[in-house]
Every structure is written in structure tokens, then in C-alpha cells.
Amino acid sequence: MIIDIVTIFPQYFDSPLQxxxxxxxxxxxxxxxxxxxxxxxxxxxxxxxxxxxxxGGAGMVLKPEPFFRAVESLLAGDPAADRxxxxxxxxxxxxxxxxxxxxxxxxxxxxxxxxxxxxxxHRVAEHLATMELSVGDYVLSGGEPAAMVVLDALVRRLPxxxxxxxxxxxxxFAEEAFVEYxxxxxxxxxxxLEVPEVLLSGHHQQIECWxxxxxxxxxxxxxxWEARSGGTRS
Numbered sequence: 001m002i003i004d005i006v007t008i009f010p011q012y013f014d015s016p017l018q019x020x021x022x023x024x025x026x027x028x029x030x031x032x033x034x035x036x037x038x039x040x041x042x043x044x045x046x047x048x049x050x051x052x053x054x055x056g057g058a059g060m061v062l063k064p065e066p067f068f069r070a071v072e073s074l075l076a077g078d079p080a081a082d083r084x085x086x087x088x089x090x091x092x093x094x095x096x097x098x099x100x101x102x103x104x105x106x107x108x109x110x111x112x113x114x115x116x117x118x119x120x121x122h123r124v125a126e127h128l129a130t131m132e133l134s135v136g137d138y139v140l141s142g143g144e145p146a147a148m149v150v151l152d153a154l155v156r157r158l159p160x161x162x163x164x165x166x167x168x169x170x171x172x173f174a175e176e177a178f179v180e181y182x183x184x185x186x187x188x189x190x191x192x193l194e195v196p197e198v199l200l201s202g203h204h205q206q207i208e209c210w211x212x213x214x215x216x217x218x219x220x221x222x223x224x225w226e227a228r229s230g231g232t233r234s
Contacts, residue, residue, distance in 0.1 A: 001031045001107065001158060005147050006070045007114040008049055008062075010035045012144045022152060025161045033151065038062075041069040050117055059118030067113060067124045074111065086129045088113045088120065089143035089150070093132030096150060100133070105157040112150060114143030179219045181211035 005013065013035045017023065025031045039047040042065070050060040075081040085104065089112060094100070104110065113120070113129060125132050135146045156162060184195040198210045 001154070002109040003031060003033050003151060003154070004074050004111045005033065005035045005114065006038055006067065006111065007035065007144055007147070008038045008116055009142070009144055010037045013148070016148055021156050021161060025155045025158060028160070030158045030161055031155050036070060036074065038066050038070060041066040041073065053118065057118070061118050062115060062120045064121040064123045067120070068128055071111060071128055080108065084109045084111060085131065086111045086113065088115065088125050088129035088132045089146040090115060090120070090125065090132040091134050091139050093134040096133055096135050096153070101153055101157060105154055112147045114147050116142035179215060179222060181215040181218070
């Protein structure tokens with residue numbers, strides 16, 4: 001998989017790309033992550049990427065021209081350019097979830113566009129990006145942290161990246177109605193806080209039943225908390 005990231009802060013990705021699952025996947029050539037500076041696609045001597053919003057308002061808006069030039073340049077010569085998703089990370093986009101990851105997790109290439117400041121000229125969303133994608137109902141300082149969330153979620157699903165192939169099946173949201181069951185490790189008794197006895201029994205069928213019931217209860221508590229706090233989950 002090839003993932004291109006267009007951003008005004010390419011240095012943001014220097015450290016995260018070196019470590020953990022993403023770092024190992026890059027070393028194993030499971031994924032190629034290419035970070036591009038949006039300012040490289042400007043034409044003026046000051047490399048300006050933003051301007052005041054039409055109609056007034058606070059802050060600055062990222063201009064359309066550098067994004068169009070960046071995407072056109074990056075896709076030039078790609079024989080499958082028309083099938084490469086161009087994803088604008090935006091709080092107003094569709095919600096990132098397991099269905100989206102299932103649909104896009106095996107693509108050959110994706111482009112992630114990071115917004116910043118007060119947003120991106122809407123012509124980028126309307127005429128350049130193939131979709132807008134949100135990582136949650138909140139506003140970040142820019143698209144860079146969102147891009148890392150998308151990158152991590154995609155890379156860990158690539159074949160051979162996770163050491164245990166069953167991890168993807170068992171963890172949270174692999175089944176729509178559940179979150180993951182509670183996990184414990186040694187010691188069995190820590191400051192009087194004991195691991196549930198069923199997990200020490202060695203009875204695999206009972207353990208599986210306990211885990212499923214605990215996952216159901218955790219999901220129920222989560223829904224109740226969201227209802228009380230006004231939170232939503234799609």
C-alpha cells in the first residue's frame with residue numbers, strides 16, 4: 001500500500017512514522033508512507049498557502065491552488081489515478097469506522113489531504129477530493145493527527161503486520177454490537193485487586209462465555225453513558 005499525505009507541517013510525521021506498528025510495517029515494505037509539503041506546490045516566492053475568507057470571519061483558509069497542483073502532480077503517471085481515493089480530513093466528513101476500513105484497507109494507494117487554520121477552500125472538497133473523512137465529532141487543530149489515526153487503522157490491517165492474526169477479529173468494534181472484553185495479566189492479585197477467578201480456571205468455554213458477557217455489558221454501559229452525556233456514535 002502507498003499512502004501519500006499532503007500537509008503544511010511535514011515534520012509532524014517524522015517521529016510517529018518511525019515507531020510501533022507503522023515503523024515495522026514500513027521496514028517490512030508492507031506500506032510506503034510519503035509525506036508532501038503543501039508549500040512545495042505554490043508558485044509565489046513566499047510559498048503562501050492561505051488567505052482571508054470571502055465574506056469575512058476569523059482566521060485564514062487554505063487556498064485551493066496548492067492542493068489541486070499537489071494531487072495532480074502526485075497522480076501524474078499513475079495508470080490507475082482515477083481509482084485512487086483522495087481523502088480530505090475534515091470534521092464535517094463521514095465518520096471513520098470499521099466499514100470504511102473494510103472498504104479501503106486493501107487499496108493499492110490513498111491520498112490524505114490535511115486541512116488547517118479555519119479550514120480548506122470548499123472547492124477542494126467539492127471538486128478534488130473523492131470524499132471527506134472525520135475521525136470524530138470534535139475539532140482538531142489540523143488534519144495531521146487525524147491522518148495519523150487513519151494511517152494507523154489502515155496499516156495494522158495489512159496482511160502480516162500484526163503478529164497475531166486473530167487480534168483483528170477479537171478486538172473492539174470487530175463485532176458491531178460489542179466492545180472488547182476486559183483484559184488482565186500477572187500478577188493474579190495486585191494490592192488486593194484480583195483477576196476474575198474464571199480466567200484462572202483453564203476452562204476455555206466458560207472463559208469465552210464470560211468474555212462475551214463482559215463485552216456486552218461494557219457496550220451497554222457505554223451506550224448509557226453516551227445517552228446521559230449527549231454523545232452519539234454512528
